Amino acid sequence: QITLKESGPTLVRPTETLTLTCAFSGFSLSSNAEGVGWIRQPPGKALEWVALIYGNNDKRYSPSLRNRLSIIKDSSKNQVVLTMTNMDPEDTAAYFCALTPTDILSSTWFDPWGQGTLVTVSS
Amino acid sequence: DIQMTQSPPSLSASVGDRVTISCRTSQSISNFLNWYQQRSGSAPRLLISAASSLQSGVPSRFSGSGSGTDFTLTISSLQAEDSGIYFCQQSYSFLTFGQGTRLDIK
Numbered sequence: 001q002i003t004l005k006e007s008g009p010t011l012v013r014p015t016e017t018l019t020l021t022c023a024f025s026g027f028s029l030s031s032n033a034e035g036v037g038w039i040r041q042p043p044g045k046a047l048e049w050v051a052l053i054y055g056n057n058d059k060r061y062s063p064s065l066r067n068r069l070s071i072i073k074d075s076s077k078n079q080v081v082l083t084m085t086n087m088d089p090e091d092t093a094a095y096f097c098a099l100t101p102t103d104i105l106s107s108t109w110f111d112p113w114g115q116g117t118l119v120t121v122s123s
Numbered sequence: 124d125i126q127m128t129q130s131p132p133s134l135s136a137s138v139g140d141r142v143t144i145s146c147r148t149s150q151s152i153s154n155f156l157n158w159y160q161q162r163s164g165s166a167p168r169l170l171i172s173a174a175s176s177l178q179s180g181v182p183s184r185f186s187g188s189g190s191g192t193d194f195t196l197t198i199s200s201l202q203a204e205d206s207g208i209y210f211c212q213q214s215y216s217f218l219t220f221g222q223g224t225r226l227d228i229k
Contacts, residue, residue, distance in 0.1 A: 037218075047159075047167065047210055049218035063124075063217060096166055108214045109157040111169035111178065 002026035004036070004097050004114035011120050012087050018119060022080040022097030029075050031055045035100045036073070036080040037110055040093040050095075051082055054103045089121045125149055125213055129221035137229045142198040144224045146211035151191045155215040158187055158196045161223075162207040170209075171196065203228050 008020035022036060029036060035054035041047050051071040052060045061069050070083040080097060095117055098110035126149035136142050146156065154174035159167040169178050171187035174194060184199045198205055206228045211221040 039220075046222045047212075047220040049220065052218075060217075098166075105217070106155055106214050107173075108218060109169055109172045109212065110159075110167075113166035113168070116166055 002099060002112055004099060004112065006095060006097050006114045006117040008095070008117055008119065010118060011122065013123055014088055014121060016087050018082075018084045018087050018091070020082045020084075020095055020097075020117065020119075022082070022114060024078050024080070024097075024099070027099065029053075029055050029073055029078070029080070033101065033103050035103060035108070037098050037100055037108070038071070038080075038082045039096045039098060039110065039113075040091075041096070041116070042090075042093045045093075048093075050084075052100065052105070052108070053080060056103060058103070060105055087121045092119065092121045094118045125152065125216050125219055127211060127213060127219055127221040129209075129211060129224050131224060132222070133225040133227070135227040135229050136201050138201055138203055140201045142201050142205075142226065144196045144209050144226075146189075146194040146196070146221050148192045148194075148213055148215075152213045152215035154190050155213055156187075156189065156194045157212045157214070158185075159210045159212065160205075160207050161210065167210065201228070 004024045037052035038050040053071045068085045098113040100108045128147045156174045158171040161167040175187045208223045
């Protein structure tokens with residue numbers, strides 16, 4: 001059974017750096033033909049793709065957030081870590097991690113997803 | 124950027140109704156279009172990949188069609204558990220989600 005679970009702070013201050021961890025099981029993320037992505041959802045709003053890392057360590061970022069993001073994987077710990085700098089109240093959202101069973105961005109869909117973690121940005 | 128327009132933004136239908144949700148893209152994306160269901164308070168669930176491939180475990184009343192710029196998700200006979208928000212997602216150029224269609228049961 002494949003599972004993913006997000007963890008991290010529930011509250012961050014404006015200008016601070018957010019670090020989120022996705023702990024997964026049921027796959028290794030050492031194969032080329034899979035990846036883990038981050039997707040966020042502001043309260044009551046639509047989904048927004050944030051970043052993605054493949055088993056071969058290829059990394060892709062949302063163009064609108066690229067300058068603030070870093071994604072790494074630790075296959076030995078079965079974790080993916082997302083870092084987002086210079087947080088703003090507009091970054092308040094539920095952050096989900098999810099598996100993609102491909103190493104090709106154009107064939108990417110996400111299944112399954114973690115339960116999500118709500119991050120609030122406020123002073 | 125590829126813009127995605129879902130319609131309608133919301134709808135209400137009765138159990139047993141046939142429901143269709145549209146997703147239109149600002150440029151052709153071949154069949155690089157996926158559909159998700161998000162029930163209240165839950166994470167999204169993949170229903171359809173590559174425009175028309177039904178995922179394992181998804182009821183056969185769900186179907187997807189379309190290519191190019193116009194796509195449709197159809198629920199052939201609506202059930203009470205189908206309420207939620209439905210999102211389309213393109214992967215032709217980066218990854219973008221539609222704004223969602225909220226489906227309520229009358």
